[in-house]
Amino acid sequence: MTEExxxxxxxxxxxxxxxxxxxxxxxxxxxxxxxxxxxxxxxxKLSTVLSRxxxxxxxxxxxxxxxRAVRTSxxxxxxESTFVRWIKELVESRTTFQYAYVFSAGLILGIALYSLVxxxxxxxxxxxxxxxxxxxxxxxxxxPFTEGPGYQFTVEAESVxxxxxxxxxxxxxxxxxxxxxxxxxxxxxxxxxxTLRFKxxxxxxxxxxxxxxxxxxxxxTTQGNNRYILAFxxxxxxxxxxxxxxxxxxxxxxxxxxxxxx
Amino acid sequence: MVDDDLSLVQYSLKGDQIAFGKLVEKYQRLVxxxxxxxxxxxxxxxxxxxxxFLKVYEKxxxxxxxxxxxxxxxxxxxxxxxxxxxxxxxxxxxxEETASDIPTPDGAVESGDVTQGIQDALLELDVNYRVxxxxxxxxxxxxxxxxxxxxxxxxxxxxxxxxxRTMLRTxxxxxxxx
Numbered sequence: 202m203t204e205e206x207x208x209x210x211x212x213x214x215x216x217x218x219x220x221x222x223x224x225x226x227x228x229x230x231x232x233x234x235x236x237x238x239x240x241x242x243x244x245x246k247l248s249t250v251l252s253r254x255x256x257x258x259x260x261x262x263x264x265x266x267x268x269r270a271v272r273t274s275x276x277x278x279x280x281e282s283t284f285v286r287w288i289k290e291l292v293e294s295r296t297t298f299q300y301a302y303v304f305s306a307g308l309i310l311g312i313a314l315y316s317l318v319x320x321x322x323x324x325x326x327x328x329x330x331x332x333x334x335x336x337x338x339x340x341x342x343x344x345p346f347t348e349g350p351g352y353q354f355t356v357e358a359e360s361v362x363x364x365x366x367x368x369x370x371x372x373x374x375x376x377x378x379x380x381x382x383x384x385x386x387x388x389x390x391x392x393x394x395x396t397l398r399f400k401x402x403x404x405x406x407x408x409x410x411x412x413x414x415x416x417x418x419x420x421x422t423t424q425g426n427n428r429y430i431l432a433f434x435x436x437x438x439x440x441x442x443x444x445x446x447x448x449x450x451x452x453x454x455x456x457x458x459x460x461x462x463x
Numbered sequence: 464m465v466d467d468d469l470s471l472v473q474y475s476l477k478g479d480q481i482a483f484g485k486l487v488e489k490y491q492r493l494v495x496x497x498x499x500x501x502x503x504x505x506x507x508x509x510x511x512x513x514x515x516f517l518k519v520y521e522k523x524x525x526x527x528x529x530x531x532x533x534x535x536x537x538x539x540x541x542x543x544x545x546x547x548x549x550x551x552x553x554x555x556x557x558x559e560e561t562a563s564d565i566p567t568p569d570g571a572v573e574s575g576d577v578t579q580g581i582q583d584a585l586l587e588l589d590v591n592y593r594v595x596x597x598x599x600x601x602x603x604x605x606x607x608x609x610x611x612x613x614x615x616x617x618x619x620x621x622x623x624x625x626x627x628r629t630m631l632r633t634x635x636x637x638x639x640x641x
Contacts, residue, residue, distance in 0.1 A: 215628070216599070247641055251600040259509060259512065263491055264487050267517070268480065
């Protein structure tokens with residue numbers, strides 16, 4: 202019997218996989234080979250000992266610990282990946298005009314956009330950001346923004362209300378828009394492309410409404426409560442004018458002119 | 464909800480945490496014991512188990528339903544265990560640590576200490592041999608399943624298993640376990 206055949210038959214004998222004919226073949230061989238017989242017996246004995254090894258109970262809290270870790274990990278990974286992606290787009294989109302929209306409830310803008318210092322002007326264009334999603338964590342303390350005047354509006358007859366806040370840093374302008382609307386409205390944020398370049402946005406209810414970006418405007422539809430944060434690269438130190446309009450069924454419900462100045 | 468693995472995977476992929484919880488409940492003990500036999504450290508085994516399921520959750524969309532879920536899970540579990548063991552150099556450290564405790568054949572290990580004795584003996588095996596013993600004897604997997612999990616030919620599984628058993632026999636004899 203070859204060594205390979207012996208190995209195979211011993212393995213299978215230990216594992217209870219030998220046919221009666223194979224067991225007999227092994228038995229005959231072992232009768233004529235004392236060394237092989239001793240090895241085979243020892244391995245069978247070892248297998249018996251191994252079968253007596255008891256399973257150990259894992260910690261009682263293991264399942265809940267795992268599920269908690271999974272939940273935490275899910276949140277963290279989605280926010281981190283999108284954060285990284287968004288920052289990357291903001292900082293590295295030097296030749297293409299890219300957008301990302303991100304969502305996060307209760308976030309306060311103050312993002313690491315000071316790094317935009319190195320961003321080169323890019324060719325303008327139109328993109329559909331609807332396929333992009335994610336969330337973002339913003340450290341407001343780390344990156345100082347100067348807050349401009351805030352505006353509030355209410356159109357009681359149409360059950361629409363909201364607030365607008367502008368913030369700016371040396372290279373960035375931010376518009377925070379909170380809006381509550383019983384029915385669907387269209388919001389347009391218009392800006393002058395000579396002074397501002399749209400770089401990205403977030404919204405607290407990512408699945409709602411549509412969005413579109415053009416060279417001089419950002420348009421969205423929304424219903425219910427939603428919060429949007431739009432980031433623009435400032436192309437000049439001159440005052441930047443922005444108009445926010447809220448429209449329903451082609452009727453302008455509210456128009457707010459903003460000026461982002463030093 | 465259907466509780467077969469594939470259904471649970473599909474529900475999990477749709478964000479159903481209860482379904483994923485069922486997968487965790489079903490397999491956490493097996494993964495934990497695999498990790499424990501590989502590392503021999505209770506806390507490490509719990510950490511490995513957690514890490515395995517996190518990885519499973521993250522990579523769930525890459526699972527190919529053509530294969531059995533548990534084979535895929537075991538593969539991740541084995542890799543996580545090997546990573547930790549190799550990172551910590553635990554094998555060498557523990558062999559040195561326990562060398563003076565090796566009993567003479569006369570002082571055979573009592574039956575209640577079999578688990579401990581075998582686990583100590585296993586740690587003297589190279590991880591590539593240790594893992595096939597664990598998968599075969601403690602997880603009761605077929606040669607084919609072990610081959611799939613370790614991504615090696617079935618023939619190599621058989622060869623490693625025989626060598627591992629022979630080496631373990633020598634170690635256990637020296638330790639008085641058998």
